[in-house]
Amino acid sequence: MFSGRALLWIVAVAVLIALPPAVVALGQPFYIDLVRRIMILAIAAASLNLILGYGGLVSFGHAAYLAVGAYAVGILGFYGFTSGWLHLAVAVAASALVALAIGAVSIRTSGIYFIMITLAFSQMLFYLGISIEEFGGDDGMRIKTPSRFPLVDLADPVVFYYVALVLMLLSVFLVFRIVNSRFGMALRAAKSNEARTRAIGFSPYPYRLAAFVIAGAMCGLAGMLYANHTRYITPDLASWQQSGDLMFMVILGGMASTAGPVLGTFALLLVEELLKGWTQHWQVILGPLLVLSVIFFRRGLAGIFYKPDA
Amino acid sequence: MNFALLFEQLLNGLQFGVTLFLMAAGLTLVFGIMNFINLAHGSLYMVGAYLTLAAAKWTGSYLAGVALGLAGTLVVGMIVEVVALRALYNRDHLDQVLTTFGLILFFNELVAILWGRAALFASVPPFLSGHIELFTGSTYPLYRAVIIAVGLLVAVLLWYVVTRTRLGMLIRAGATNRTMVAALGVNIRLLYTLVFGFGAALAGLAGLMAGPIYNVQPGMGELILIQVLVVIVIGGIGSIRGALVGALIVGLVDTLGRSYLRPLLGTMISPTAGDSAGPALASMLIFLLMAVVLALRPAGLFPPRG
Numbered sequence: 001m002f003s004g005r006a007l008l009w010i011v012a013v014a015v016l017i018a019l020p021p022a023v024v025a026l027g028q029p030f031y032i033d034l035v036r037r038i039m040i041l042a043i044a045a046a047s048l049n050l051i052l053g054y055g056g057l058v059s060f061g062h063a064a065y066l067a068v069g070a071y072a073v074g075i076l077g078f079y080g081f082t083s084g085w086l087h088l089a090v091a092v093a094a095s096a097l098v099a100l101a102i103g104a105v106s107i108r109t110s111g112i113y114f115i116m117i118t119l120a121f122s123q124m125l126f127y128l129g130i131s132i133e134e135f136g137g138d139d140g141m142r143i144k145t146p147s148r149f150p151l152v153d154l155a156d157p158v159v160f161y162y163v164a165l166v167l168m169l170l171s172v173f174l175v176f177r178i179v180n181s182r183f184g185m186a187l188r189a190a191k192s193n194e195a196r197t198r199a200i201g202f203s204p205y206p207y208r209l210a211a212f213v214i215a216g217a218m219c220g221l222a223g224m225l226y227a228n229h230t231r232y233i234t235p236d237l238a239s240w241q242q243s244g245d246l247m248f249m250v251i252l253g254g255m256a257s258t259a260g261p262v263l264g265t266f267a268l269l270l271v272e273e274l275l276k277g278w279t280q281h282w283q284v285i286l287g288p289l290l291v292l293s294v295i296f297f298r299r300g301l302a303g304i305f306y307k308p309d310a
Numbered sequence: 311m312n313f314a315l316l317f318e319q320l321l322n323g324l325q326f327g328v329t330l331f332l333m334a335a336g337l338t339l340v341f342g343i344m345n346f347i348n349l350a351h352g353s354l355y356m357v358g359a360y361l362t363l364a365a366a367k368w369t370g371s372y373l374a375g376v377a378l379g380l381a382g383t384l385v386v387g388m389i390v391e392v393v394a395l396r397a398l399y400n401r402d403h404l405d406q407v408l409t410t411f412g413l414i415l416f417f418n419e420l421v422a423i424l425w426g427r428a429a430l431f432a433s434v435p436p437f438l439s440g441h442i443e444l445f446t447g448s449t450y451p452l453y454r455a456v457i458i459a460v461g462l463l464v465a466v467l468l469w470y471v472v473t474r475t476r477l478g479m480l481i482r483a484g485a486t487n488r489t490m491v492a493a494l495g496v497n498i499r500l501l502y503t504l505v506f507g508f509g510a511a512l513a514g515l516a517g518l519m520a521g522p523i524y525n526v527q528p529g530m531g532e533l534i535l536i537q538v539l540v541v542i543v544i545g546g547i548g549s550i551r552g553a554l555v556g557a558l559i560v561g562l563v564d565t566l567g568r569s570y571l572r573p574l575l576g577t578m579i580s581p582t583a584g585d586s587a588g589p590a591l592a593s594m595l596i597f598l599l600m601a602v603v604l605a606l607r608p609a610g611l612f613p614p615r616g
Contacts, residue, residue, distance in 0.1 A: 058404045109608050116539050119539065127597075128594060284420055287419065289412075291416075
């Protein structure tokens with residue numbers, strides 16, 4: 001009745017739906033928080049996959065939009081605005097605008113220059129966050145009240161968990177629809193052969209820029225959720241380590257595959273959690289693990305289940 | 311305006327610039343020759359600072375510490391090249407970025423295990439402390455002056471080695487066509503390892519000299535690495551001349567921006583505008599500069615030929 005791939009999706013979603021009651025019954029509600037954080041970051045990873053995996057745009061500054069989305073919540077809350085819809089609208093619009101500005105300059109360059117310039121822009125935002133004392137500067141700022149939505153209470157950990165789950169699935173589905181549309185075909189064509197794409201009459205620039213803006217907006221959504229999750233935001237959200245983490249999530253899971261970013265985010269953050277419980281010097285183990293995974297594990301986790309699109 | 315202060319800030323900018331150049335030279339050489347982008351270059355800067363500190367403590371002599379620190383960083387660099395990076399020369403830049411990102415995590419944590427997370431204090435050796443008199447009424451720390459001298463000396467040496475010696479000829483040939491050089495009987499792998507090792511030693515030199523000025527702590531390499539990336543992008547990736555010019559520009563712009571942007575905005579717009587926007591703009595200045603350069607010249611100021 002179902003293909004193997006669809007069956008895997010159904011099982012995975014069923015497990016995620018059943019998780020909160022199960023861990024509460026086991027007396028380990030901590031896992032609700034952990035998995036919620038993973039799902040929120042999976043939205044960011046899915047957005048990066050759109051431009052990195054399908055568009056071939058190696059953005060090393062994707063965490064910038066995570067910070068823009070998070071600070072939209074923080075700054076609006078600072079001035080007393082707590083409406084969730086307003087937070088959502090501003091977070092998405094602001095990160096889309098920032099992505100438009102960054103993308104308009106960056107996408108003119110390519111290769112190593114693109115990597116560097118996106119990194120530079122995200123660092124600019126990072127330093128901006130550090131130097132604005134009014135919004136906490138280096139120390140970050142506390143989110144006093146979560147985004148208020150009618151009917152849905154994000155302060156309830158379980159409710160927020162299901163919101164994150166639904167939004168993650170919607171994001172993954174949205175990316176899936178985008179890359180399989182005419183727009184997505186043009187984007188992927190430009191990745192695999194730019195000269196031929198131009199020859200058949202497509203200029204890659206507007207397609208890449210549009211994808212870049214969509215990805216930025218989606219990552220802004222993740223940032224808005226992340227601010228509500230941690231209730232405490234710092235400029236570190238825009239740090240290049242965070243950008244690197246997002247890239248690893250996409251690569252570990254398998255670039256240009258639908259489920260890849262979700263798998264990668266789960267894998268990276270669960271391994272991180274495991275190592276953290278084991279030793280405080282977990283990075284000394286994680287670092288070489290990541291090196292090995294890049295050298296030997298090219299297909300990513302999604303490659304185990306099925307062959308990713310070329 | 312106080313001209314003695316301006317002159318001192320110019321020298322500080324120059325000192326920061328040559329530190330950036332020492333880092334940028336290794337990074338840009340490795341990129342130009344092996345087409346490899348090494349984010350872990352900042353870790354080698356950190357390793358140099360720590361090794362020198364430890365060796366100076368062990369031997370009781372600053373100069374012996376410097377020698378051991380440099381040799382140690384050279385060896386660490388060559389080991390990293392042989393063990394991890396060699397496998398990645400033919401991979402795309404994404405894989406290289408990710409691998410070296412993993413190495414950064416490893417090195418930062420290793421240093422934290424060995425020496426702790428707290429910043430260590432590196433002192434200026436007695437024979438380099440004190441001030442020199444530039445002109446009447448204006449003095450400059452001797453140590454910073456020595457950094458400038460060492461940096462410029464290394465720049466000249468590097469220019470000589472690359473353009474006037476057999477080794478430099480091989481390096482340039484390897485950058486143009488590695489297969490051809492290998493076919494002519496040159497051990498290109500060994501050459502790569504050597505170049506990487508010397509790049510590492512230059513980063514170590516920058517790190518050990520920066521030790522007494524900035525903090526010696528885990529993660530110290532990343533702060534400067536980002537600035538060095540700006541330098542080589544402005545200069546044109548792969549060009550040593552570009553690295554020198556880019557390093558001096560970034561060093562001066564950053565230093566002068568930090569000291570003069572706040573009063574400048576304060577007098578031009580309003581004191582409150584200067585206080586709030588000055589520091590923010592100063593820390594973003596070099597990135598704005600890079601964006602402008604890339605918008606006008608997408609391959610940097612001195613794109614390498616070929």
